[in-house]
Amino acid sequence: MTVRTSPTAVPATDQAGHAGEEAVLDVGPVAHGGHCVARHEGRVVFVRHAIPGEKVRARLTDAGEDAKFWRADAVAILEASPDRVEHFWHLADSGRAWGHGHPPVGGAEFGHIRLARQRQLKADVLAEQLTRLAGVDPAASAWTGGVEAVGEAHDDGSGLGWRTRASFSVTPGGKLGMHAHRSDAVLPVREMPLAIDAINALRLWDIDLQGIERVEVAAPANGSRPLVLLAPAPGTKDKRLRAIAAGLPADVSVAAFDPDSGDVTQVRGRAWVQESAAGHDYRVSGAGFWQIHRDAPETLVGAVTELLRGGGFLQAGAVVADLYAGAGLFTGVLADAVGETGSVLSVEGAPGSSRDARKNLHSAPQVEVVQGRVERVLRQKPRNFDALILDPPRAGAGKAVVGQLIASQPRAIAYVSCDPASFARDLGYFRRSGWELAGLRAFDLYPHTHHLETVALLAPGP
Incomplete structure (x- = not known):
């Protein structure tokens, strides 16, 4: 060489x-x-x-x-x-x-690879992680071995135009930019091909962003009002924020946010967006979490409910919990499934997202929304759960949370993950405690990147 x-x-x-x-x-x-x-x-x-x-x-x-x-x-x-x-x-x-x-x-980073091959490579990564970290033989597991395409009805099979959220940096000259991988370099951008049209239509690259360090954009797939979040540099005046807002269409909300604290301050319009999924509307404040692929919420809700219903774990009168619940995407669907004779515990650590969940689910008396760490809430509110939904951040649940989940003795857990390594690690913890992988599906919710999403059904062994 x-x-x-x-x-x-x-x-x-x-x-x-x-x-x-x-x-x-x-x-x-x-x-x-x-x-x-x-x-x-x-x-x-x-x-x-x-x-x-x-x-x-x-x-x-x-x-x-x-x-x-x-x-x-x-x-x-x-x-x-x-x-x-x-x-x-x-x-x-x-x-x-x-x-x-x-x-x-x-x-x-996968944009140079044919889409079908991208999905094969993602399946290879998932299989390797399952084998190495969880001790699972993929060929003998409940997984078909494939990564399923999502959103082809909207993108004609191109894998483009799916992001309803996008994050940008700002160049020293005040131009919209993005970071190079593992680098402090910020390069100016004039398009975002993975974003839906509503984001590119804002033409943020034509706006003078001096005084801003980061820009977050949320444009709901349902066509409701977009939100532009501006992270101002220290010393930036409100007048500068209003000037930037004036350069955007009048029907776009603008807010300032602090990336460290998560605090959001209204500049123009509202400081939240309205999302829709599975027959429900959801208020999502500021930089609160929502799935970024336009078809992800429906896809994941469908996969989770199919796995739980198929095992008889989700029906009228059931006692269930939605952990790391965010604004309540899964909680709302669980409430529909268990009815007023059942109960749903919705747990979220972020105060803003927990407040959103309370607003979104206030009309469902069977839902209890609690803000706090998952393991603490489960200790304080012990129940005999029929099923849990677990949708942790990229780092996964971790050994301590897995132990607490097992101690709560649910009949089944639906585990939603955006990282195959942390998922496989946690699956290993479950398996060493006698639990089994009863079902697994993988979805390509991030075309042209290396990321994928998995939905697994875990159940105690015989």
């Missing part, structure tokens, strides 16, 4: 070790995190923007002399996979971006 110094500029943060050099790599299997595994002179290299089986010339981006492994971006394809396609977004195209002297933006 050859190594040479790249003629393109090397960011100051990349000067250590061999960063900025290039190496010819034979690309091996996909790994969790959006990269593939290669080797260079006996050292593992995690290379992005490649496909298993390719030979590439890669730029080393993180290559300290004492590091256990290196990272790299493929910049030229010497032997291409038949699954390689032209990237739909120039800023996220590694070869094109580095050819212009800068790294690619993050958020579309």
Whole structure:
């Protein structure tokens, strides 16, 4: 394998070790995190923007002399996979971006791969995590082995235009931008191909954003009023925020927010959006959590209720709980299923989201909304649950929460996860306590990225 110094500029943060050099790599299997595994002179290299089986010339981006492994971006394809396609977004195209002297933006790291192959690679990652972390044989499990496509009715099979939420940075010159992967570099953007039309129609790239550090946009798929959240830099005056709001359409709400505290201050319109799913309307405040794919809420609600109903765990009069409930997406559907003779405990740690859940579910007397940590609430409110829904953040539930869930002795748990590694780790905790994987589905809710969503049914062993 050859190594040479790249003629393109090397960011100051990349000067250590061999960063900025290039190496010819034979690309091996996909790994969790959006990269593939290669080797260079006996050292593992995690290379992005490649496909298993390719030979590439890669730029080393993180290559300290004492590091256990290196990272790299493929910049030229010497032997291409038949699954390689032209990237739909120039800023996220590694070869094109580095050819212009800068790294690619993050958020579309699989955009060079045919969609069907993307899903195969995601299935490979899930299978590897299940085997290694949970001790599950994927071939003998309750999973078909595939990752299901979502949203093709809206995107004609392109995998574009699905994001109802988008997060942006701001360049030093006040232009809308995005971070490069694992970098402080912010690159100006003039489009977001993965976002729905309502987000791109705001043309935020035409607005002077000086005084702003971050911009979050929520544009509900139901067509209701979008919300633009501005994170002001210290010292930014309210007058500057109002000036930015004046550059947006009149039917767009604008609010200021503090990313650290989550506090939201109204600038114009309302500081929340109205989402719809499964026959319910949901108020979601500020930067509160909501699934970002336009079809994700219906897809996940359908998968969860199908698994629970199929096992006889969700019916009129049942006692259930929605943990990490957010604004109450699953809670509302659970309340419908159990009726007024049943009960639903809805638990959410974030105060703002918990307040949203109370507003969204105030007309359902069978629902009790509690704000607090899941393990604490379960200790304080012990019940004999028929079923629990568990939808934790990307880090997963963790060993302590899993232990508390098992101690509450539910008949079944529907576990919704956006990270195969944390899910497989938690599944391992359940299995070591005698629980079984009774059902599993995987969904491609994040086309052109390495992410996927899983919905699993867990039940105590015989």
